[in-house]
Amino acid sequence: MEYNIPKISETDFLAVGELITRRYGIRMPAEKKIMFQSRLHSRLRELNIESYDEYCQFVLNPQNTERELRTMINFISTNKTEFFRESEHFLLLRSEILPDLFDRAITSQGLVRCWSAGCSSGQEAFSMAMELEEFKREYKGVFDYNILGTDVSAKVLDVATKGIYPFSQSTQIPENYLLNYVLKSKDTQKPRIKIIKPIRSKVVFNYGNLMDTEYQFDNTFELIFLRNTLIYFSRKDQMNILRNVLSHLNEGGYLFIGHSESLINFDFPIRTIAPSLYQKY
Numbered sequence: 001m002e003y004n005i006p007k008i009s010e011t012d013f014l015a016v017g018e019l020i021t022r023r024y025g026i027r028m029p030a031e032k033k034i035m036f037q038s039r040l041h042s043r044l045r046e047l048n049i050e051s052y053d054e055y056c057q058f059v060l061n062p063q064n065t066e067r068e069l070r071t072m073i074n075f076i077s078t079n080k081t082e083f084f085r086e087s088e089h090f091l092l093l094r095s096e097i098l099p100d101l102f103d104r105a106i107t108s109q110g111l112v113r114c115w116s117a118g119c120s121s122g123q124e125a126f127s128m129a130m131e132l133e134e135f136k137r138e139y140k141g142v143f144d145y146n147i148l149g150t151d152v153s154a155k156v157l158d159v160a161t162k163g164i165y166p167f168s169q170s171t172q173i174p175e176n177y178l179l180n181y182v183l184k185s186k187d188t189q190k191p192r193i194k195i196i197k198p199i200r201s202k203v204v205f206n207y208g209n210l211m212d213t214e215y216q217f218d219n220t221f222e223l224i225f226l227r228n229t230l231i232y233f234s235r236k237d238q239m240n241i242l243r244n245v246l247s248h249l250n251e252g253g254y255l256f257i258g259h260s261e262s263l264i265n266f267d268f269p270i271r272t273i274a275p276s277l278y279q280k281y
Contacts, residue, residue: 005041008033008052016056023069024152025211025233025241026077039075074155078232081120083172084127086227089256092274093128093223097254098135101222102143104252110142113221117210117245118229119149122160122203123169128225129199130177148219150208160205167191210241220250227276228258242268249280 008016013036017028028036037052049055059068084090101112112132116125125147132145151157159165167185170178170193181199185192208215210229226245230238246268249255255270255278257263263270263278270278 005037006044006051008037008056012052012056016059019059019065019069020072020076023211024073024077024209025237027232027234036076040072043071043075070152070154073152077153077156079120079153079156080228081123083123083169084174085124085172086259086276088259089225089227089277090127090131092277093131094135096273097223097277098132101254102135102139102141104222110144112143112145112223113219114145114147114223115219115221115225115248116147116149117208117224117226119151119157119160119205120153121156121165122149122163122205123165123172124225124227125149125160125203125205126163126195126199127173128223129195129202130173130181133181133199133202134177145202147203148217148221149203149205151205152207152209154207157205157207160203163195163200165193167193169193210245211237213240213244215244215248220248222250222253223256224249224253225256227256228260230257230261239266242266246270246280251280253280254278255280 010030013028013030013033017032017036020026020028040055044050044052044055047055047058049058058064059072098112114128114132116128119125129145129147132147136143136145149157149160151160170182170184173182181196183194183196185194206216208217224245230241233241242263246255254273257276257278259276261276270280273279
């Protein structure tokens with residue numbers, strides 16, 4: 001039997017949209033209504049709910065709100081990512097930043113701590129890990145690293161934790177890294193790649209909402225990737241997020257943002273090192 005996608009009223013869309021914006025900072029303008037309907041209609045079917053009016057009542061019930069928002073975000077969040085995205089950043093990481101962190105890390109047990117904020121399905125965090133592991137192989141001094149990846153979507157975090165991706169994504173990974181850090185499946189019908197266990201063991205993935213007033217960890221970092229994430233937030237939310245993120249960046253540590261993002265006219269204790277790369281002072 002054909003299933004008709006229910007329509008959401010302007011009133012209900014505004015009510016749920018305001019809730020999403022308040023909790024996750026994701027803006028829900030009117031042009032997103034069709035996307036919202038099409039992505040969430042399968043969730044209505046899971047709940048055996050026939051209309052958005054009924055669904056909105058369900059979501060706005062305080063007993064359901066937090067749990068359902070955590071589920072809803074799996075359907076509506078944007079999770080565009082790829083291995084070694086914005087490759088210029090990784091060239092800078094290799095040629096300038098890691099040598100500097102290596103020199104300074106010797107005085108703190110040689111450990112460089114990294115955070116991939118808004119990590120999506122993990123490709124960025126694993127790209128960082130491959131770069132750091134390659135550096136560790138080349139430099140024989142005291143050097144080690146760990147990486148925290150956080151995101152609001154449990155669905156993409158599950159993918160990241162497994163470290164398994166379509167074979168087509170292997171083209172984004174440098175050839176020598178493919179040889180050293182990636183396994184290829186023998187399944188010709190559904191070819192996939194898997195990040196090797198020694199690299200996966202360096203990365204921990206956890207739920208993390210950048211809109212929280214306090215983050216659910218006390219870690220501080222030498223390197224933070226906050227790339228292609230700020231563009232989804234209002235300027236006020238960007239200010240609060242940057243303030244919180246920078247409170248977890250050690251003095252002398254580095255912050256990457258996306259090439260399409262800018263921190264012009266933001267007053268924070270950071271200096272520009274290169275386009276979309278900053279150092280805390």
